[in-house]
Amino acid sequence: MTDTKPGLYIHVPFCREKCLYCDFYSALYSETLADSYISVILNELQGLNQRFSSIYIGGGTPSILNLDLLDKLLSGLKKFITPGMEFTIEANPESVDSEKLKLFLDKGVNRISMGVQSFDDKKLKLLGRIHDAKGAMDAIELSKKSGFGNISIDMIFGSSGEDLKAWQLELEKAAGCAARHISCYSLSYEKGTPLFRMREKNRIVALDDDVLAEMYGYTMSYLPSKGFDHYEVSNFSKPGFECAHNLNYWDNLPYIGLGPSAVSYIDGTRSENVRDVEEYIDRYVKGVSLITYSENLSGIRMARETSAVKIRTRQGIDYDWFKNKTGFDFEDTLEKGILDELSKDALLEYKIDELTREKRGIMLTEKGFLFSDTVSSAFL
Structure with a gap:
């Protein structure tokens, strides 16, 4: 094991519905399945003894878990928390409430990443999101009121029919809310997603590259003018609120991933877990390896990958x-x-x-x- 403390990522793969653009692995939420899955994760955590540089619970939708399962998962992470460590959980506006937010804070979570994506109801519907703009803003404000000082939001630009003026209005709302970190991503049409098929059937029209470039160029100038440092291609933060977990990735440092489709990178070896939650549980119960892909990187390959991520x-x-x-x-x-x-x-x-x-x-x-x-x- 390397002397550098790895980051710890835990994938909670459940969603209420699959967003039309998303190609990350996820499964429809089932409380019975989620209960079995969290039990497996807790057992895995018991077998880990090293210290971590940061903890990140992503998805899927981690906040979709009920209060009891969230309590169990977060309690299982208590032994890994150290003073000053960044501990992030992703949440969606429709599945957070004051009880869950209080639990997060009580269990040591100090950063929440809210899947806003847009402050425009028409655009949210096009993307297949199940919350509305008011719900997104309410969730951000509730997070702040509950005690979160480190709030991040994800935003998407470049949806079909969107123009620069509409994106400018969204950025104004993003910069004016309680978020201290904003990630802005250009909408991509990933093969196999419903949005990709809609484009292929000409049900929607993708924006031209020059329009996307104009939107991104505006983002690069506007957010810094509002006090957000542009510290990585897609990421902007108030000073001191950069995402430590992602900085770990961009420095090409080690990390451990738990859960279906999660990737680990330790001592020059990259591995990926099986991409199905039920198979993940079944393999664990049977004592079969959870890894479906592994490669050992040469020194020159690691060096080149370091340059490819660090340049961002x-x-x-x-x-x-x-x-x-x-x-x-x-x-x-x-x-x-x-x-x-x-x-x-x-x-x-x-x-x-x-x-x-x-x-x-x-x-x-x-x-x-x-x-x-x-x-x-x-x-x-």
């Missing part, structure tokens, strides 16, 4: 940091001419030492943030 952050890649972490000189991990090509396209800029004028790192330009996937792919 505002600070970019510091050459000394990269060498210390991976053992490789950054430019030696790339195909010849890649940096010059990306710089020529104004996607990257060098970090220059003010005294020596030497190159000490690389970072995305404003244009580069628009094409971050292109840059990351080039680094791999």
Whole structure:
């Protein structure tokens, strides 16, 4: 085991309904199935003895669990909580109430991530969300009133028929609410989702790339003007409210994932669990491995993956940091001419030492943030 404390992720795969755009693994909520599943997770937690850098309960919809199951799950995590640790739980507006919020806080959760996605009722319906805009704002305010000082919200832009003005109005509401962290994602049409099929049948029309770029460009200027630091491609936060758990991912540090479809990355080995909650339970009961895929990464592969995720952050890649972490000189991990090509396209800029004028790192330009996937792919 590496000396670096891993992050801990727990997947709660249950949802009341599947959103039309979502391709994450989830299952329709059944209290009986959820009870069996949480029992398995608690048994797994009992077998873990190491310390963690952060805890993140995601989904699915963790807040869909009843109060008793939430109490059991959070109580099982008590031994891992250390002073100052970030402990996040995801929640949806329609499944949180004052009792659950109080329980979260009493059990050590100090950060809540609310699946808002939009403050526009028509757009929420198009996305297949089951809450409305008022419910989203009420849930945020209730979280604040209950005692949460670290509230994050997810937002989606680029839905069919949306324009820049509509997105501007949503961002005003997002920046004006109690959230201290805002994640903004461009809507993607993932193969196999209902939204993808609707687009294929011309029932909806995807927005042009130039409209999406305009929306994202506005986001990059507007949220910082309201005090939110743009610290990663899709993430904005008030100072000190960056997501520590995600920073762990972007530094390519280790993490352990529990639950169906959850991924772990320890000592250069990446593994993924079976993607079905009932099979997950069955395998655990029978003592069969929960892992369906595993790969050992070479040193150069780990180095390249580190660069591909780290470049997504505002600070970019510091050459000394990269060498210390991976053992490789950054430019030696790339195909010849890649940096010059990306710089020529104004996607990257060098970090220059003010005294020596030497190159000490690389970072995305404003244009580069628009094409971050292109840059990351080039680094791999």
